[in-house]
Amino acid sequence: MTSDHKQVPELVTRVLDNEIARLTSQRLAHLAKARDKALAAATESPGWQARMLHWRIMHGHALRRMTAAAGLAGMALVALLWMAALHREDIAQDTSLLSAEVPLETLLTADLQVVLDD
Amino acid sequence: MASRKELADYLQSAERRAFRQALFAVQNEEDAMDIVQDTMLKLAHRYSAAPVDELPLLFQRILQNTIRDHYRRTKVRRFVTTLFSALAPRREDDETPDLLETLEVAADEAHINPEAWLMRKEVATMIDASLALLPMRQREAFLLRYWEGLDVADTAKVMGCSEGSVKTHCSRANHTLAAILRQKGVSL
Structure with missing residues (x-):
């Protein structure tokens, strides 16, 4: 594979620059009109929506990454607690078996019980 | 904080490229x-108080x-139109537009060499078509990074993704465009 793709951005931007330099006068007039309209609507103080979008542009990605990390950490914690609970339950069962609080037969499945009886 | 003149200058410098970007999309x-x-309205209405260096990103x-x-x-x-199009009466007087009327020629193009004009138009059309073939995110990254001249970090901020994603999109767009242009006989 050659590295000729490195010339692509230069070629494309040159063609595009050339193209926008030759926009029709009618189109340019439309753009100028739109610009004037926009400038006429310019206000001095931004509203809360503007502040929020500004904040999102500056910190949005970091926030999403943090939320994803927190979500993963939460899932890992739940899994860990679940494993610990299972382990504790096993220990409790073993202890109660050893102290004969629970008869062994209650833990056997039906087919194993048949084998033992034989 | 951007003054009215700075805002007007910025809009004037960005409007043509913005129009082309929107047209691609x-x-x-x-x-x-x-x-x-x-x-432009949203930027001027809500962000005219923003610092000048933040205007391109916004x-x-x-x-x-x-x-x-x-x-x-x-x-x-489109969904609503499709849903109700069956109920609408069919129009018999649909006119096919004249092809010559759809061709727009700029005033300054009238006197240049027709062969050179045709060649230039052909290359421009080829580039347009190649860019239109790219997936939206790749085209967005490519145009922001190379045409708007934003750096990787700023492109990532505008696109709301990581810098790694921007690099991947740009690289893929580059390779795809190179392949398409080679296929169409453009020597790079």
């Missing part, structure tokens, strides 16, 4: 014009959001 001149106008972000809004609206409109 929506493939319709009138819709592209509406998108640019909306973007403008690009608003432009991309407006393009996405347009896509959503078009999708809904």
